[in-house]
Amino acid sequence: MMKIIRNIIGLFAIAAIAITACKKDNYEAPESMLTGRVVYQSTPIGLRSNGVQLELWQHGYDFFSKIPVYVAQDGSFSARLFDGEYLLTRQRGVGPWADNTDSIKITVKGNTVVDVPVDPYFLVKSAAYQRNNLTVTSTVNIQRVNTTKNLEFVKLYIYKTALVDELNQDAATVVPAANIQDINQQLTITATIPASLANGEAVYARVGVKTIGVPELAYSAPEKIQLK
Template identity: 50%
Template sequence: MKAIVYSLLAGAMLLTSCAKDNVEPPKSRLTGRVVYQDQAVGVRSFGSTNLGSNASMLELWQRGFGLFNKIPVFVDQDGTFSAELFDGDYKLVRSRGNGPWVDNTDSISVNVNGNTVLDVPVQPYFTFTNASIQKSNNTMTATCTVSKTATRDIERVVLFISRTAIVDVTNNLARSEKADADVADLSKPLTFSLAIPASIRGTVYARLGVKAIGAGEYLYTPVQKFE
């Protein structure tokens, strides 16, 4: 599900006669990905939470019409985002504390003119390598190696499973986690085994997540579907 965001500026545009201007809705679209080393970063989907929570979010700002308003842009679980906007110049900001990455206060200048594509670089605290998830009968297994890429220490690594394609810390039916001594040595691969609950019949969705101490969000592997 893409989060479609409309510019808040249209309501402030008035004719000099003080009559309200009939402004057409925005027709241009800004799309892109949140990336690390040119790869999209998996996050918790805005679709699994409510507006205003800690779902990974970007902000667009535009000056003009006497206002300087924030336009929230929520990142989908595959690291993509989409916003419908008026053509113009914007500043894109990575919201502080709203992702599994290092806060970056630098803004990115964006000129929206028709359909515009933008990759937004971030620095995750941790990344996955050699991640693999398998299903055998009524058991899910997974292996992975976690690499530290920033200054914070690791809190936990979790295998999540769900009956829906939205899988994360707030939307799962079962989980298996490693923490404390189990994640003290990141040079060793981590292994997980998780019995599939009886409430899940047929299709199962799964992904791995890693959380840094003090971070508000997990970083996730892509969602995988198992029949």
């Protein structure tokens, strides 16, 4: 008899779980889109794709939930959300900029656009490229913005796709800060296209600038270098 009762109780429990699951499946998915850019003076910061994460926080009924938002290499980000009030925060010690722990209040109602201002240490102000056979030469202008940290190096990267950065490279040339006499003067960097890419249609070049003690770099936009 007790075994029968336990079986009945078990069936009721399974049914309750199934009903709860069905209710969850019937919840509407979020339909509003939050988009934006990480910017300095309205100009987006070039980054390593998904190397920098922002955080969205929203009050729930009984908790404070976090939504991670990864930033693309062009400084843009997006998240599909429910309408409501959110706090957006910049993680400490992650991006190539000075820490700012102030939260940004965001009201999401339909498609919402917001730019996130940052205070970068250094920027690649401009980068021009020339190819001579398998040699790529970049003429670079670096801008120092926040003076609390020093330059570590400037680097020219070559890669087979546009997703080129410190972790995705086929060739690179680094110029240490000790070899740069004046950060305000144009810098010329040359890199060699590796033989493994020489017969392809194109490669991509990009310049990154590294700050001492900061893990992520600030980058120029990737440039397509046509080979054929």
